[in-house]
Amino acid sequence: MVCRAAAPNSHPSTMPVHYVTYKGIKFPPAYNSVHSLSFAHNEFLVRDDDVFNITYPKSGTVWMTEILSLIRSHGHPSWNQTVLNSDRMPWFSTRLGLEAALSYPSPRLLTCHLPRHIFPKSFSHSTAKVIYTLRDPRDVVVSYFYFCKMCNSYEDPVSFEQFLRDFLSGELPHGSWFEHVRGWMQMKDRENFFFITYEELKQDLQGSVRRLCHFLGQNLDDDAISSVVQNASFTAMRQNPMCSSILLPADIMDQTKGQFLRKGICGDWKNHFTVAQSETFNRIYLEKMQGLDVAFPWDRDQDPDLTEQ
């Protein structure tokens, strides 16, 4: 996620954040403008050989950026270790990212958090590939909560309780997780669409990289695959300033309040949700995901008929 200070020369923690609103969805103001979002939606020309890394925030975006750029360089880590992740895979719907995307030689690697309905219209007629990564929404909300505390383009959450309510009602920046997932998963049977979960990446990174290579039509030998796995590990990424966000100045991201690569685990929600919050979450999840014909690794927890007796 791109993150910038709300305004120069001001004390970030006291600054109110005025989100940019496009099609009813709030976006952090620092990098986004109505113009950049509208351009991305209506005018951005998708090329047939583009590869898009698409996520709802905190679902594994930066992890997938590392994996895809390592695959692109056949496992050689030098690109990942010398060039910032946002330059390797520009955020084309933001002001700065758009410039980078337009001057990026084909085949491009591009990133965004856009929901399907405001993704570039030109995509509909293209064979560009989309990789959609999604994560247990309970872990998303926990990760997002800590991120908002550190990043000055986001309002400081009042409490976890309120933040969770805003997540469930779709009022956080970047909109509703449920609508994001439903919108993108409509593409699940298309040849140029690949979806994977954070949980699958955690469980079997090597197998996940092989599947990604197959989808991308990239032939990597065993050594190259191992190098992708090694260099995209949580430990390696924490040590790489090109993806750990450590280079961002303090008025953009306050590293004293936490780390961008925070825990990198599945199930941290269990340390944050009360029993009542978990029950409310499950009820709303089941309502909102009704009719979506896909089973996710976390679905077992949500359905009382499937949970262990």
Ligand code: PPS
């Ligand atoms: S953002 O701001 O939307 O771009 O954030 P995003 O990159 O989508 O998500 C950040 C979370 O992904 C975790 N992460 C990883 N987990 C495991 N292994 C690797 N290699 C890895 N890289 C990133 C990161 O730690 C954030 O999750 P939390 O739960 O906060 O730790």
